[in-house]
Amino acid sequence: MRTHRINLVLSLCSLVTVVFSVTDSNDFAILKAFREGLENPGLLEWPADGDDPCGKSWKHVFCSGSRVTQIQVQNMSLKGTLPQNLNELTKLQSNNFNASTGWSFPEGLQDSAQLTSLSCMFCNLAGPLPVFLGSLPSLQSLKLSGNNLSGEIPVSFKGGMSLQNLWLNDQNGGGLSGTIDVVTTMDSVNVLWLHGNQFTGTIPESIGNLTVLQGSQSEQQSTCWLRS
Numbered sequence: 454m455r456t457h458r459i460n461l462v463l464s465l466c467s468l469v470t471v472v473f474s475v476t477d478s479n480d481f482a483i484l485k486a487f488r489e490g491l492e493n494p495g496l497l498e499w500p501a502d503g504d505d506p507c508g509k510s511w512k513h514v515f516c517s518g519s520r521v522t523q524i525q526v527q528n529m530s531l532k533g534t535l536p537q538n539l540n541e542l543t544k545l546q547s548n549n550f551n552a553s554t555g556w557s558f559p560e561g562l563q564d565s566a567q568l569t570s571l572s573c574m575f576c577n578l579a580g581p582l583p584v585f586l587g588s589l590p591s592l593q594s595l596k597l598s599g600n601n602l603s604g605e606i607p608v609s610f611k612g613g614m615s616l617q618n619l620w621l622n623d624q625n626g627g628g629l630s631g632t633i634d635v636v637t638t639m640d641s642v643n644v645l646w647l648h649g650n651q652f653t654g655t656i657p658e659s660i661g662n663l664t665v666l667q668g669s670q671s672e673q674q675s676t677c678w679l680r681s
Contacts, residue, residue: 475505475507475508475516475518475519476504476505476506476507476516476519476521477507477519477520477521479541480506480507480520480521480544481504481505481506483521483536483538483539483541483542484499484506484511484521484524486536486538487524487535487536490533490534490535490536491531491532491533492532492533493530493531493532493533494533496529496530496531497512497513497526497529497531498512499511499512499514506521507519507520507521513525513526513529517544520542520543520544521542521544521545522544522545522546522547523545523546523547524545555577555578555579555580555600555601556577556578556579557578557579557580557583558578558583558586560583560585562583562585563583563585563588563589565589566589566590566591567591568589568591568592569591569592569593569594570592570593570594571586571594571595571596572594572596573596573600574596574597574598574599574600574620575598575599575600576600577600577601578597578601578602579600579601579602579603580601580602580603580604581602581603581604581605582597582602582604582606582607582610582621582629583607584607584609585609586607586609586610587607587608587609587610587611587614588609589614590614590615591615592614592615592616593615593616593617593618594616594617594618595616595618595619595620596618596620597620597621598620598621598622598623598646599622599623599624599625600624600625601624601625601626602621602624602628602629603624603626603627603628603629603630604629604630604631605629605630605631605632606621606631606633606635606636607635608635610635610636610639611635611638611639612638612639612640614639614641615641616639616641616642617641617642617643617644618642618643618644619636619639619642619644619645619646620644620646621646621647621650622646622647622648622649622650623648623649624649624650627651628649628650628651629647629650629651629652630650630651630652630653631652631653632652632653632654632657633647633652633654633656633657633660634654634657634659636660637657637659637660637662637663639663640662640663640664640665641665642663642665642666643665643666645663645666
């Protein structure tokens with residue numbers, strides 16, 4: 454009888470552990486994959502056997518209820534790869550990467566030959582647009598609004614790309630500059646947002662060659678915003 458009683462107590466303890474776990478199970482799985490993809494995961498100081506980042510207040514992890522909202526690991530010199538399902542952290546916001554200096558795309562991204570969509574809006578990107586972005590053959594959507602990008606649109610964006618959406622609007626600190634001649638060769642673009650920058654010169658007549666760039670947003674057709 455005593456043995457049965459001990460087993461019953463242990464079972465109830467296990468049940469209580471499950472019931473009172475705060476963190477969303479999928480969010481926890483993604484954090485675990487994030488740690489496993491690092492070459493130096495010890496810098497995080499996350500407990501190896503912890504399964505409740507929100508309930509136990511893991512370092513660098515911030516939550517709202519059961520969902521992870523921020524992973525603040527800037528300036529920690531972490532090395533490794535991000536999990537492919539990081540975008541499933543749907544409550545992630547205000548993750549201010551390198552708030553003081555900004556950050557740039559890692560060079561390893563240029564090997565992503567099958568990348569079709571890249572969205573990094575208001576995430577403190579700084580510096581010029583990487584040349585390799587214009588050489589990604591499968592890239593169809595590039596949304597980089599609200600960052601600190603500067604310089605000209607690289608010549609590598611000229612023709613040959615499969616871009617359909619290009620959002621470079623509302624850059625801080627002056628924004629992008631130079632002419633917009635290169636975009637007139639992107640004949641697959643149907644949504645083009647360039648306002649909130651410091652582009653110079655006139656709108657090229659050849660922009661009329663972008664035959665799918667027409668209509669208005671209210672008509673749910675193609676859109677071009679060029680306001681400076």
